[in-house]
Amino acid sequence: MDISEGPLSLKDKTAVVTGAGAGIGQAIAQLFAQAGAKVVVADINADAAESVAHAIREAGGKAVAAAADVSQDVQVAAMLDRAISEFGSLDVLVNNAAIFPKKPFLEVDAAFWDKLHSVNLRGTFLCLREAIRRMQAQGTGGAIVNISSVSSMQAVVYHNATYNASKAGVNSLTKTTALEFAADGIRVNAVLPGGVLTAGAKAAGSNIELKGPIMGPGRIPLGKMGDPEDIAMAALFFASPASRLITGQLLAVDGGFQVS
Numbered sequence: 001m002d003i004s005e006g007p008l009s010l011k012d013k014t015a016v017v018t019g020a021g022a023g024i025g026q027a028i029a030q031l032f033a034q035a036g037a038k039v040v041v042a043d044i045n046a047d048a049a050e051s052v053a054h055a056i057r058e059a060g061g062k063a064v065a066a067a068a069d070v071s072q073d074v075q076v077a078a079m080l081d082r083a084i085s086e087f088g089s090l091d092v093l094v095n096n097a098a099i100f101p102k103k104p105f106l107e108v109d110a111a112f113w114d115k116l117h118s119v120n121l122r123g124t125f126l127c128l129r130e131a132i133r134r135m136q137a138q139g140t141g142g143a144i145v146n147i148s149s150v151s152s153m154q155a156v157v158y159h160n161a162t163y164n165a166s167k168a169g170v171n172s173l174t175k176t177t178a179l180e181f182a183a184d185g186i187r188v189n190a191v192l193p194g195g196v197l198t199a200g201a202k203a204a205g206s207n208i209e210l211k212g213p214i215m216g217p218g219r220i221p222l223g224k225m226g227d228p229e230d231i232a233m234a235a236l237f238f239a240s241p242a243s244r245l246i247t248g249q250l251l252a253v254d255g256g257f258q259v260s
Contacts, residue, residue, distance in 0.1 A: 141185025
């Protein structure tokens with residue numbers, strides 16, 4: 001199916017995807033390119049970003065890499081300006097960059113808390129602020145997709161309190177900015193993945209035994225963990241004209257975990 005035409009098309013749109021050097025971000029960047037977008041593959045790992053951008057170009061798409069630490073406002077601004085200078089506009093932003101180390105609640109110190117929130121919450125805030133400024137200046141609206149987590153709504157696994165709190169903040173930012181900038185034609189929505197089998201997720205849990213509700217038998221009614229492509233398809237829906245009348249929404253992609 002050619003998704004570069006029809007309601008899911010991103011033809012002639014410029015999309016910035018953070019944390020796109022691997023996992024969910026990589027899947028989003030690649031799917032957006034298939035939908036016709038000109039993609040800025042942003043990641044703190046410059047080599048990983050370039051590898052993904054190169055693969056998109058090899059497949060016939062348009063992409064450039066941008067190295068950026070989303071917790072740093074100067075780097076965020078430069079990343080978004082790169083999109084405009086390279087492709088002429090900023091139409092779509094996907095806030096996907098995140099870290100997710102796990103630590104028992106009573107062992108969490110201020111440094112651990114601050115580091116995780118600096119990427120997951122402050123990074124999302126900075127990217128939202130700078131993207132909205134540029135979209136307002138263009139005067140043509142835009143679509144922003146925040147990648148949150150089902151963990152923001154209820155406990156999924158143990159030792160994840162810091163991460164859960166950061167993603168609850170992302171949900172709040174999603175709704176607040178959706179309300180405040182709707183008059184500018186800027187839509188803001190969030191995708192909430194459940195368990196997704198990525199290399200990063202496996203590494204995050206490698207030093208601690210994963211236990212919690214989602215690990216229990218029968219807790220995922222559809223019977224399987226998610227793949228990065230499952231999240232990418234939801235992100236494409238929110239980024240595309242298919243969701244033109246939708247803003248401020250939180251969409252769980254969790255195999256039914258929340259209703260089990």
